[in-house]
Amino acid sequence: MxxxxxxxxxxxxxxxxxxxxxxxxxxxxxxxxxxxxxxxxxxxxxxxxxxxxxxxxxxxxxxxxxxxxxxxxxxxxxxLYTALPGEIIDSLKKWKRDYRLFLLSNTNDLHISEIKSVAGPYDYGMFVQQFEKVYYSYEIGKRKPSPDIFKMVLEDNDLEAEETFYVDDGKKNTSTAKKLGIHTWHFDPLEDSIHDLDKVLSAHHS
Missing domain, CATH: 1.10.150 (DNA polymerase; domain 1)
Incomplete structure (x- = not known):
């Protein structure tokens, strides 16, 4: 489950x-x-x-x-050509009721500063509040697809790999997570919508 x-x-x-x-x-x-x-x-x-x-x-x-x-x-x-979508925060709030949520991103100071600036302090604050913990590569000194970064998230939060689901558009990243026993969704930004997550999860629950 x-x-x-x-x-x-x-x-x-x-x-x-x-x-x-x-x-x-x-x-x-x-x-x-x-x-x-x-x-x-x-x-x-x-x-x-x-x-x-x-x-x-x-x-x-x-x-x-x-x-x-x-x-x-x-x-x-x-x-980063658009602001943080408002509906994403609403969806995260909904998922947060049923799951423990975490954010794991290969990113950098310039990009996060830009996202904060465009979103504004309130929306960005609301966004990060939906996650139990946020992991940015430039802050933790590790980067995907290194297995160490996934192990860190699991161990830091006492997560069982078989109870954990990971969404990423990078094939190497999802492949590494899968090898560790984590359920994955290799997300295609051109064809997939994150709002289909409930359907994808239901397939894993069945």
Whole structure:
């Protein structure tokens, strides 16, 4: 029986379009080498580098010699193209009555600051209040799909894997969770709706 739900954030609870960020970078004159900076992105999303240093390290991967940090930050945040959907908070309130809810996200300081700014303190506060605990990769120094991050959530909260359901749009992430015995939903943002969660859960309960 499912008692706990762990949610991914981007593309599951809030729309996300990474192409918008790459298009914004391209308009600023990004070089092809920017897409090869996965180690830098990983370091930023695990809290290994501060935002100012991260933006500074992006600079050499553009044609122009000087781009304002604010412009780089705006481009980095372009994938967050809409506010936190209000109906998501209502749905979370409903699910919270029957399940223990957790949020587990690969994210970074710039993105969370942007989400807070666009949503406003009240809506963002209401959103995070629906979760028993929130896990942001840049705050805990771990990033999906590492098994350690899933084990941390389970152990921190005394969760049984077989009683836990995980929703994520990343195939590698759901595969790792599944190997640990967690029930999963590999969410497709183009075809699935998080509001179908009740139907998906009922299949696991039956």
């Amino acid at each position: 499912i008692k706990n739900i762990i949610f991914d954030f981007g593309a599951v609870l809030i729309p996300l379009d990474e192409h918008k960020t790459w298009e914004s970078f391209r308009k600023l004159g990004a070089l092809d080498s920017l897409k090869d900076q996965k180690k830098l992105f990983h370091k930023y999303e695990t809290g290994g580098i501060e935002t100012a240093d991260f933006l500074k390290k992006l600079q050499p991967h553009f044609f122009r010699k000087k781009i304002f940090p604010g412009d780089l930050a705006k481009a980095w945040n372009a994938m």
